[in-house]
Amino acid sequence: MTNPADVKVAVVGAGGKMGTRVSNNFAKSDYQASYVETSPAAAERVKDAGRELTDLETAVSGADVIVLAVPDIALGPVTETIAPMLQQGSIVITLDPAAAYAGLLKTIDGVAYLCAHPCHPSVFLERTSPEQWADTFGGQAAPQEVVAARQSGTDAQQALGDEVIRCMYGPVIDVHWVTVKQLAQLEPTLVETVGCMVGQFLKDVMDHAINEVGIPEPAVKAIFYGHVYIALTNALRGSNPFSDACLLAMDYGREAVIKDDWARIWDDEDLDRVLAKMLRLEKIER
Ligand SMILES: NC(=O)c1ccc[n+]([C@@H]2O[C@H](COP(=O)([O-])OP(=O)(O)OC[C@H]3O[C@@H](n4cnc5c(N)ncnc54)[C@H](O)[C@@H]3O)[C@@H](O)[C@H]2O)c1
Incomplete structure (x- = not known):
């Protein structure tokens, strides 16, 4: 294990959402961190946090180690x-794989390019303090957990990157x-295309029940929040079997809401299509 005091880290985009989060953690550590920003408003946030700009x-x-906390585009x-x-011998860490997978990063021989994406605390995490309960995003x-990828570099560079991550x-x-x-x-397909979309869809359906169907909001939230949790723990962890009637309603819902060819999201062409949208490109050229 490397002594963090011997490692110099630069955070580029230090006043953005992720830049602020990772800078807060570097500032509490022994790593020698420096902070870079281009936008005046974000630069103010870095200074307000008590950090000097370089x-x-x-x-x-x-x-x-250079952490690129700038927008993917x-x-x-x-x-x-x-x-x-x-x-x-240095290590560049990006925080999302879209640009790396699309081949947009300018890489240099002898420099490791790693990408590390935070998983966020699990919905099934046993939180044991109010601080843990309040930390929905993670990092506090x-x-x-974190999922990371090495685009280039050596095992030793990956090992140091792992410590910094x-x-x-x-x-x-x-x-x-x-x-x-x-x-x-994993990200975007599993997490954003499906997980986040379903999360927002749950909210849309709930709002419809309240605003269009006219069911009292407290009753809607009471039944939905509890059932969303039991649905997740039953489906993802097998905690309890769904009831026979529920299974029939689930089949009906899948038929009514989900397209038959949903698994095409795993095709390479579909991944390229969603990445092109995210990176605001006509298409991904590889
Ligand atoms: N926001 C999230 O929830 C989240 C979660 C996981 C990963 N990510 C990834 O983190 C990265 C940053 O996203 P974000 O949401 O923090 O973006 P953001 O827009 O909040 O912040 C980006 C910062 O980068 C700065 N910046 C832009 N160009 C720069 C340059 N040339 N030099 C220095 N600073 C520059 C901007 O001024 C801004 O402060 C992206 O790769 C994103 O996909 C974001």
């Missing part, structure tokens, strides 16, 4: 800009290493 070239050229140009500044009090997203239970493609299949 210019891009100084931060990146002096860093062992900026990752291509940012990796192009920093390429000549990077030290041999509630332990979470555990700090920036901490408290971390474990880091699971997969391929860049697998990470892109």
